[in-house]
Amino acid sequence: MDSSLNEHSRTYSDFSSILDYSAYEPLPDDWLIGITDVVDSGSAIRRGAYEDVNYAGVSVIAAVGNSWGSYDFPFTFGGDGAAFALPAEGVEQATGALRQVAALAETKFGLTLRAGLLRVSEIRAHGHDVRVARYAASSRASFSMFAGGGLKWAERELKKGRYAVEAAAMSPKPDLKGLSCDWLPIPNRHGMILSLLVEPTESTSSETFAALARRILAIFDASARQGHPLPEKPPTPKEPNRHVDDATWLEVALHSDFKKYDDVLRLTLDCSEEQAVAAEIVLKEAAERGEINFGMHRQSHAVMTCLVPAASPQSHLHFLDGQDGGYSKAAEMLNRMRSRH
Numbered sequence: 001m002d003s004s005l006n007e008h009s010r011t012y013s014d015f016s017s018i019l020d021y022s023a024y025e026p027l028p029d030d031w032l033i034g035i036t037d038v039v040d041s042g043s044a045i046r047r048g049a050y051e052d053v054n055y056a057g058v059s060v061i062a063a064v065g066n067s068w069g070s071y072d073f074p075f076t077f078g079g080d081g082a083a084f085a086l087p088a089e090g091v092e093q094a095t096g097a098l099r100q101v102a103a104l105a106e107t108k109f110g111l112t113l114r115a116g117l118l119r120v121s122e123i124r125a126h127g128h129d130v131r132v133a134r135y136a137a138s139s140r141a142s143f144s145m146f147a148g149g150g151l152k153w154a155e156r157e158l159k160k161g162r163y164a165v166e167a168a169a170m171s172p173k174p175d176l177k178g179l180s181c182d183w184l185p186i187p188n189r190h191g192m193i194l195s196l197l198v199e200p201t202e203s204t205s206s207e208t209f210a211a212l213a214r215r216i217l218a219i220f221d222a223s224a225r226q227g228h229p230l231p232e233k234p235p236t237p238k239e240p241n242r243h244v245d246d247a248t249w250l251e252v253a254l255h256s257d258f259k260k261y262d263d264v265l266r267l268t269l270d271c272s273e274e275q276a277v278a279a280e281i282v283l284k285e286a287a288e289r290g291e292i293n294f295g296m297h298r299q300s301h302a303v304m305t306c307l308v309p310a311a312s313p314q315s316h317l318h319f320l321d322g323q324d325g326g327y328s329k330a331a332e333m334l335n336r337m338r339s340r341h
Helices: 015-019 041-046 050-068 088-109 120-125 150-159 206-221 246-254 273-288 326-340
Strands: 032-038 075-077 081-086 113-119 131-136 142-147 192-200 259-261 265-271 292-299 301-307 317-322
Touching (some): 015 206, 015 259, 032 088, 032 120, 032 150, 041 050, 050 088, 050 317, 081 088, 081 150, 113 120, 192 206, 192 317, 192 326, 265 326, 273 292, 317 326
Antiparallel strands (some): 032 081, 301 317
16 A cells, blocks of 8 residues: 555645545554653643743654654644654554653653554544645645544543553664754744634534634734744844844745644634634634634743754744643643533
């Protein structure tokens, strides 16, 4: 069977297109799904370790890509963790990467990183699916999107202790070549950096959710650059001698994941308080109808973790989150809302 991502996904240049369930292709039954999640990330963030949490969250993507020898596989970053899919023949690379990044999180950052691995067939046996599409952020870079409820179910099962891959006591360090955090936190320009999570409930049709998501996106699309949290001019690098020209920086901004879908709509936006309130009103009404759960968190700065594949540096990707908790803080609100249903 062809194990390339092209064989199992379609690519769309319009983000609103990937809100339609019909845009997604099912992954084969024998493919593997890997999940990571920083335990109690909220406490780590409260003590100021937000960069460590993000770095640990993204690390499995770099470790798998470098071990697999290619980034031609689906993956997504969720702030304090990540998910990926690999063909069946990648079980050794997937297991090794998960063990190594879990060990690294503990030894380097003092973080406990849950790691799990299971087959798509196992997810389908429990009534969920894993389907993939790609959003082309530019002609050189695309981000995988997931639908079908499978990732959300797998993450819940991982938190219950199922499908765990344990960190090896003597595990070698993962190969994280190309992974870096090169920029100081990036200030907002319009009032705040908003981290927003929206997920459909089990009873909500894909059509209903897509219509709601488009209403939310329209609120932020009305502003300059559709709420993109990265400025048009380069922000402040961590290394004072580093220089990035405007054209290179604009490509960096293009290659960032400020909006994505992986069973949950995830947005990191530079917006005004008025826009945040307008979105919250729409979301509260939808939640009262039982259509969604959501979480949001306001902060002053965004943070960015960079991944530059050695074999294809022009396909660099940049993972965004909010500085003061971001997706992790928004997830706390979302989880409280889930527990009430």
